[in-house]
Amino acid sequence: MPIRPRAHQLEDESIGALKSALEGVGWVVERLHKDYGEDLFVRIFKEGRPTPLSFFVQVKASDAPSLNRKRQCFVVRVGVEHLRHWNGFWEPLFLMLYDARSGEIYWEEIHCFARTDTGQRALARGGKTVGVDVSVDNKLERDGLVRIAGIAAGMFGRHSASMEAVSLMTELLAEEGMVLIDPFRPEVACMIFEKEGSRRVYVLGPLGERLRMASRRSRESPDAHFDRIIREGLGSTRYGKKFVMVRNPKTGVFERKSRLRHERDMRKLREMSSAHEIGLGDVSFRRRKS
Structure with missing residues (x-):
């Protein structure tokens, strides 16, 4: 009897965990065609009513994600062509990493990464792949959801x-x-x-x-x-x-x-400010029961 590959199991497990977390606060999650390069499209709702805010999600999953202890971040490799493509989006695109061991989900917004020195070098020089730093501070929990809403609000307001x-x-x-x-x-x-x-x-x-x-x-x-x-x-x-x-x-x-901590602090302040300006500072998070 054929055995289902672990990669396929991880994919379904990570998508399920993400949908549970995002739908748990009333947001609407749509799974996209695999060939498009993005896994999910999410619309933000507040108190059951739709807002004009939305974002894309690219999901990565691992049983043992690579942690850089010195910089306190996971390194996730993505194609440079994908980075260039996503950087042209009007909506935010979040790279989300699912750690199968702990069940935690970590995230980074691609436009924010593209403005870093590493992102700028990758866009300018090209190459096949680039390592995206996903901070251990960026967990998909209450604070993280508020910050995600803030990023979406900030981009929508500008555009x-x-x-x-x-x-x-x-x-x-x-x-x-x-x-x-x-x-x-x-x-x-x-x-x-x-x-x-x-x-x-x-x-x-x-x-x-x-x-x-x-x-x-x-x-x-x-x-x-x-x-x-x-x-x-x-x-x-x-x-x-x-x-x-x-x-x-x-x-x-x-x-x-x-410098890394200073840049993280400044980014977090901007994200939280954008979220509170549109009244999303009271987002509540309900964890999935194990």
Whole structure:
């Protein structure tokens, strides 16, 4: 009698665990055709009502995932062509790693990885595969689900405001002889125009609104406040190869911190902020009963 390969068992087991976790908070999970490269498509619901937020999932499973203890992350290899393809998605794509030994699920968002030094090198140089770091801190539990919703909310907010604004502003400023010199990237949320050697920067979407609100509190014009943020921000963190020196805003003294930990902390703050802005901070997580 033929024996079912362990890889096939792991695939079904991991998909089942993921669906249980995501559907347990009321989100809708759709399994996709295997040939597409993405395993699941997930729509986020809140209190039984659909939101405009969604994301894709690529599932990896292992009985013994490779853990880098020094960096406290698992290394999951993906094809560079897949990375390039996924990086062009409007929706987030989460690489989720299922550890069959513990039953834990860990995740990393591909657009976030693509902005790291490793991701940028892979996209620029090519090659067959690249190792994606999946942090042990990124568990698929309550905090992780809130952060995932925050990433989806942040990307949706940028994209929904971006294209209409880009089209309208490009037309209006073209009438003034201004030329868009930097290809618009929704994740940056700004546009740079040039006319006769002078440049003008426009900040869009939620980032632009926060800038306006901050400028009112500081009693400065948005332009002056933006210039001050750039000047002070460039001097508030000094990056080394493995460590950063971060200025304490209360004492003004620079303090040493792991670069990896600093980048994780900053990313987590941005994700949690996006989640709470759309009212998803109260997501509850129900574990699957064993």
